[in-house]
Amino acid sequence: MAPGASPADQPGFGASLLAGGVAGVSVDLILFPLDTIKTRLQSPQGFKKAGGFRGIYAGVPSTAVGSFPNAAAFFITYEYAKFLLRTDSSSYLVPATHMLAASAGEVVACLIRVPSEVVKQRAQVSAASGTFQIFSNILYQEGIQGLYRGYKSTVLREIPFSLVQFPLWEFLKALWSRKQDHVVNSWQSAACGAFAGGFAAIVTTPLDVAKTRIMLAKTGSNTASGNVLSALLEVWKTQGISGLFAGVFPRMAAISLGGFIFLGAYDQTRHLLL
Template structure:
């Protein structure tokens, strides 16, 4: 076993732990956000009842999605670090985050489709929505909104991860030693909140596309057309539906997600190296 294998094993396990922690802890906020963005409106989509509709999909999907993202993210950083000067590090973080999101969306989108349809229909379940989607739309139905999800995630990652890394770097320099996990969590919360606010219209478009009836104009996945339709229906306010729960969800989620990731990665990496020394 090598230093590199320990690095990637720690990223894999820490990413899975971080993703599951966030998605399950903050699921009710995500449901509120989805119902606010639904074309049916908040109350018709379920209001505050059945707030855990769709949690089954998240329980199954969170760990592998987050693990895939962080293995890709850390892998690109690891490969690029010896080849770039410090001033280019923010660009590396952007590229790494984008690569991670494109890969993670291969798993995230089917989970999101099932989860959001269950969230917007409190009398349904993840399993029922999964079966219904396969029956009516086939396998392609599970990837409804893939492009809109990627287009939402890449700008968000362009903002969140360089800002997170930059804030950690500034704080480390200020105090003269690397940040602690709780400090990383605060940096993650600030970065996530800022990114969430800016990219909310793209999140609204993604939600509308995933929830649209089969054969409708929205189901075609055209982001600009979807944004135009939402604007015509509800104006600027409609484009920012769910803004506060999204910012709150991602702020708290960023703190837990990135804080847990840093702590878990260091812990797993240390244990892995101790185990490696014993068997060497």
Template sequence: MEQTEFYAALLAGGLAGTTVDVSLFPLDTLKTRLQSAKGFRRAGGFKGVYSGLASAALGSAPTAALFFCTYEFIKASLPHGADPTGSGQVMVHVAAASLGEVAACLVRVPVEVVKQRTQATHASSSLNTLRKTLASEGAFGLYRGYFSTVCREVPFSFLQFPMWEYFKRKWSDTQGHPVLPWQSSVCGAVSGGLAAGITTPLDVAKTRIMLAKQESNIATGSIMFALQSVYQARGFRGLFAGIIPRTVWISLGGAIFLGVYDKSKLVIHQVVYKDSMDAPR
């Protein structure tokens, strides 16, 4: 992976992550409250939908940048197989996306813990939530739900990114030239929406684990126990709580996130190329 590609992924990923998380934050808040064990109204309802925005805004850029740097590095490092458009290419995208998520969760999980606890207790602020978590649970409290988050993000990316790359390749083949950023956005919306709907139960489990009281059984981080608890309390519908705002949020987010990412990379490459051409020889 060339240095230019690394910096392009770093800057474009950071910009894309911040753009989508800040612009669609209210939908994320509604989804979290629908999944809360307290219920939608007691968790805040439609009030204070920007609670926790500060933590999301601060964490968006490094999380997305870390993901895309890892994603692009793995893509560039792994062989694409005999057929660059076949199963070998798909597995490269799967591996790159999965490892990207494992790395990104090192930043994403503390941000999610603070953000979701603030969303579910809308009278608090991100800073107060951070202080309370550190005082009661220590630094490890910020990583509660790391495993469940990875188990949500890896299947999601396992589905989204190969579909995104596949849709772009097919569209490119049909029109005879690489897809434009707005076309990449459409591919991102479709792939993100499909992946979001399928993985909603894992998102519900992750939310319950992060919001659970410290001494509760769910707080231990067992995904299966969390899913069983939700199913026993609310049935099959409970496993898909928040699916509508989650699917809409991630469809729009996928369009913005991946569209802005491709557009930013294009602009960065153009600037770097122009500067190299203009440099004195």
């Protein structure tokens, strides 16, 4: 790297932006029905009243608009932070570097993801209302802060998720590479991503339930205030352990498949661009 150059000057930076965006759109649109089922299982009104298996593409425009910039923002930040925190590949600090980079990526990406997620989830549990109508209602009734309801709970879900998924993904890739004496290819990277994502999904499901409840809560209610611990206690009191892990199987399936497609598509697109 030339003196004074930043990672933004390198071809890998633009490749990360495009690869992250392409991977994010691919996953979000392919696996949208599973996400709808998961949201309805976690909804306080129950699966059937939230729509059951009807209209499982409700809210897809919100995802289509937010997906590319959200994923691109994550990977730009992830790669930039890895560059800033770079350590020798044999260093014991490598997992910590990946954890910090992934956490920074999530904080930035959530600035785009949360408004898209709020609109999407409300559309998923009230399929009769259009995405634009829901977006307008949120702005009219709650203002901009309404679109960011659940930002804190989303970050509190995504950071632990990334702390598990990304170091595990990087570790599995490194282990597989050592076993076969050459760097893993795209499908092997994808398989590592599927396992890492599925495991992280199970562990963080209670935080996902809390985030869903906060985003779907009636304006002015105690849950709508965004207190994650309060939302978790409310679910625990009313539904116990099964409530805290509501939607765990579609979430795990979606994120395992998502990890396979997302991280595989990211690696493949990045290699093609480079």
